[in-house]
Amino acid sequence: MSDTLAQRLHIDYPILLAPMAGEAAKAPLVAAVSNAGGLGVLGAGYMSPEKLLATIAEIRALTSRPFGVNLFVMAPGERDRTGVEAMTAALARYHAELGIAAPTLPASLEENYHDQMEAVLSAGVPVFSFTFGVPSAPHLDALKAAGTWVMGTATTVDEAVELERRGVDAIVAQGAEAGGHRGTFLSDAFENAMIGTMALVPQVADAVRLPVVAAGGIADRRGVRAARALGASAVAVGTAFLSTIESSVSDAYKLALTGPGSRVTGLTRVFSGRQARGVRNRYMDEMQAFEASAPAYPVTNALTRDMRQAASRQGRAEFLSLWAGQAAPLARNWSVAQLMEELREGLGQADLG
Ligand SMILES: Cc1cc2nc3c(=O)[nH]c(=O)nc-3n(C[C@H](O)[C@H](O)[C@H](O)COP(=O)(O)O)c2cc1C
Incomplete structure (x- = not known):
């Protein structure tokens, strides 16, 4: 076969x-x-x-x-925007911490x-x-x-x-x-x-x-x-x-994969609105209350894009979607x-x- x-x-x-x-x-x-x-x-x-x-x-x-x-x-069609306001309000403090403009839902979601x-x-x-x-x-x-x-x-x-x-x-x-x-x-x-x-x-x-x-x-x-x-x-x-x-991912991401923190991964909806597995970090922990209510993919993905991009530029792994599987600790920088x-x-x- x-x-x-x-x-x-x-x-x-x-x-x-x-x-x-x-x-x-x-x-x-x-x-x-x-x-x-x-x-x-x-x-x-x-x-x-x-x-x-x-x-x-x-x-x-x-x-x-x-x-x-x-x-x-x-599938084509309108995206469900339920929960956008609450999510935007919750993201505001991370934008402030990163020193970027307040979060808004971009016109183009995907x-x-x-x-x-x-x-x-x-x-x-x-x-x-x-x-x-x-x-x-x-x-x-x-x-x-x-x-x-x-x-x-x-x-x-x-x-x-x-x-x-x-x-x-x-x-x-x-x-x-x-x-x-x-x-x-x-x-x-x-x-x-x-x-x-x-x-x-x-x-x-x-x-x-x-x-x-x-x-x-x-x-x-x-x-x-x-x-x-x-x-x-x-x-x-x-x-x-x-x-x-x-691999072209940032050094902050590679360090998160090869460091001891990658022993703990979790499933989350708070980055994109769809279940995904990544290394647990501060954003995932603090946003747990939004696991059920975060707007469905791709709305939350679009809402968190500015935060993720700024975090990547600034090397702030605590706000990155550190997608990784449960075998991440086996990953090496070779x-x-x-x-x-x-x-x-x-x-x-x-x-x-
Ligand atoms: C950073 C990242 C991005 C991914 N993006 C996609 C994708 O665009 N399409 C897809 O079918 N699967 C995607 N996956 C899932 C992988 O294709 C694959 O199922 C998974 O990585 C296998 O598990 P492992 O990470 O333990 O090797 C992604 C996984 C990771 C880690």
Whole structure:
């Protein structure tokens, strides 16, 4: 199975850079993973179509090997702004502390998903992956017609079965350990979709005929070996790549990942309005009262953007969304090639050809 997946993707090893939108979404990291024989996947969820196309061109200039692009699937329509006033008032003191203008809700909450998808289609990328939902049938058909290999993110067995029914080529089984946003799209109670990688991967492997890519908590050879034993054809590694030399996240973020504080991660809605896992920090702790009432994604994400950007510029990790998985303490500040070598050690002889 894994041979098939690596062969079909024309990569040397079934090891993927998990897509990570935001600060980490830069061409050099994606290209470094592809050049090391894995598959770099660009988290393009926050990119304008122009930026997306420019970044794809940059990746192509840095590697001749396959790579992927990932988007957040967002339904069109009005966004629910309930709770904006209370949230804005709560954010004011952090803006004051950072010395920036008082918080306001920007006119543009998010990039237009349909325009992003048009950009992806026009670029003809080798691999497309998605989260938060499922692309429409015409979009999936267009991707296939372009020869693009399509992977969807599932956090439950039901979601994996639904993705198979919709015709994707592979399932990313995202366990509860995973850093960043949950991909959950069928369950209206997020806590029902908090299944650990260890339990989720074998169940998904039993339930679908497609190759399964395990994601969540995999950071070294032991994680790779475990994922393969559970029935995964490939692994997607996020957090462990965030702290590499090639990763463009701020030093404050890298220090938070490799320092003792990363032993404690938590799920929160107060940065974006959607459940995501990150290293616990002061903002998450102080804003706990807003866990239920923070406006839904992408409204809170837009509201906290100025604070997060100022915190990044000023090196203030206490106000950053330090997305990270439960294996963050295994992350090291070394090169992509070194991390790839470590992960490759977890593959069996068959994978190494
Ligand atoms: C900083 C960060 C950003 C992420 N952004 C995305 C994203 O844009 N799209 C996506 O499908 N998953 C995203 N994820 C989830 C990862 O693709 C993957 O599921 C997760 O990192 C795997 O768990 P790990 O961090 O323990 O390796 C993100 C994760 C992190 C840590």
